[in-house]
Each structure stands twice: as C-alpha cells, then as structure tokens.
Amino acid sequence: MKRHTAVALLFMAVALLANQARASVFFSTGAPDGRLGAVTQTAGNGHIESEAADDFILAAPSAITNGSFTGLLPSNTPLSNIQQVEVEIYNVFPRFSVDPPDGMVPTRTNSPSDNVSLIRGGAIGYLTFSPTILSSSFTVANTIVNGINKSPNRTTGGEGPISGEEVQFNVNFVIPFTLPAGHYFFVPQVLLSNGNFLWLSTPRSAPIFPGDLQAWIRNTNLDPDWLRMGTDIVGGSPAPTFNMAFSIDGKETPEPASLGLAGLGLVALIAAKRNVRRSR
DSSP, X not given: OHHHHHHHHHHHHHHHHHHHHTOEEEEEOOSOOSSEEEEOBOSBTTBOOEEEEXXXXXXXXXXXXXXXXXXXXXXXXXXXXXXXXXXXXXXXTTTXXXXXOOSSSSOOTTOBXXXXXXXXXXXXXXXXXXXXXXXXXXXXXXEESXXXXXXXXXXXXXXXXXXXEEEEEEXXXXXXXXXOSEEEEEEEEEEEXXXXXXXXXXXXXXXXXXXXXXXXXXXXXXXXXXXXXXXXXXXXXXOOOOEEOEEEEEEEOOOHHHHHHHHXXXXXXXXXXXXXXXXX
C-alpha cells in the first residue's frame, strides 16, 4: 500500500513539474487609439514589400502558438480580398545584422535586425488566420504608406488621415515560434488584392514593460535599415511615439533544470514500479 502511494505521489510530482515548466505566456499592447496607421504588406499586386515592427519581451523560453493584430482595410473591402498573411519575428539590432550600419538612417540602436529570424506564412501552410471586422468605419489621424525614405528626406510628417474598415486578424502558428528568452519584434504583413493594409497604433503614454521600444518601419527601398515611425518619419517637437495593436499567446518551454527534475522523477517512478512488481 505504501509503495502504491509512493508511485502516485511521484506521478503527481512529475505532472506538477511538467505543468510548471509550461506556464502560460500572454502579451498584448491593447486596443487601437486612432493616431496612426502604418503600411505592412508582402510584395505583390503592384506593391513593394513593407514591414512595420513593434517589440515584446519573453522572460523565459517560449513556444508562441497564437497571436492577433488589428489594422485598417480600405472602406468596403470584402474579407475575400485578403490574399496573404505572414508574421515575422526579428531580433534587436545588431543581431543578424551588418554592424556598423551603412548610415542611411539616423540610428540603428534598438531597431529590428537586418534579417528576419523566423517567418510563418499562410502560403506555405505554417499559419492559419481568421479576420473579423470590428468596425465598418474607423478613422486614423495620420498614416505612413509611401513616405519611407532614406536620410535626409526621412521626416515627412506622415501622409494624413484616412478611414476604413477596422479588422482584427487572429492567427494560429501551425508550427509555433519557439524562442529563447529575449527581446524581439513582431511584424505582421497582409497582402490585399487591391489597396493597402495599415497596422493600427495603440496608446504609448507609458512603457508597457521595462525597455518597451517605439514602433519601426521599412520598405524594400530602405532595406536593410529601419526608421522609427514617430521620431524619424512623423517628427515634431516632441515627436510622437507609437506602439502597434497586437498580442501573442503561448506556453513557456521547459527549462533545462526543470527537465532534469522531471527526468529524475521519472527514474524514481520506474524504480518504484519495479519495487511494487518485486513485492507481488
């Protein structure tokens, strides 16, 4: 009887260790604030590629399985006009980058890296998505679409207000983003059969987390460099800064120490079972 109890307790200990090793991960920047819409789309249908990026931090190794982001489609655009959705993960410069940089932009400090770290796209089956119209008419006060220029012509003030359909994309990563603890940038891209997808900003009156960075953007003409949406492109005194509307969801992956403890528990469990069999 005591041996059976020991086996049960070991089962519980191993299950607890496994559960602790896979704590939930969730991060969100909140709802759009109507200040800015920034283009971010794959190349196609007469468009060059544009990438808009906002950052997040993982405190532990994690597998990101789901996410969401919210943006603007042109007014009266049917959801069937959505042709492609991708999500990319970038590290922070200077990882995966040429350093020192080429001087085409004011700074690369705290920007995304030159090269993408991981990509999940619907076209290759690594991502599924579900768009939902939140509002048939949503207005942003300013936009960044074409004015993504190298220095010295980087500060355009933005391209003015626009209205469209507010759409939230819920995305499932068929193959999760498996990432070590660290600081990353989230980059969604949407290709429409006609018109541009604009990622919407969220409030940034205070940092969401220690080290929270403002949003960055680039297009094919600026690649491999990036510009800060607020400080470099919109400008002003003081220049605005932006976060962008997205969330990520997943599980922490087991730490090596946790795996070791779980492994020891399994060894003890096997030994206990053997003892039970020998006593019969």
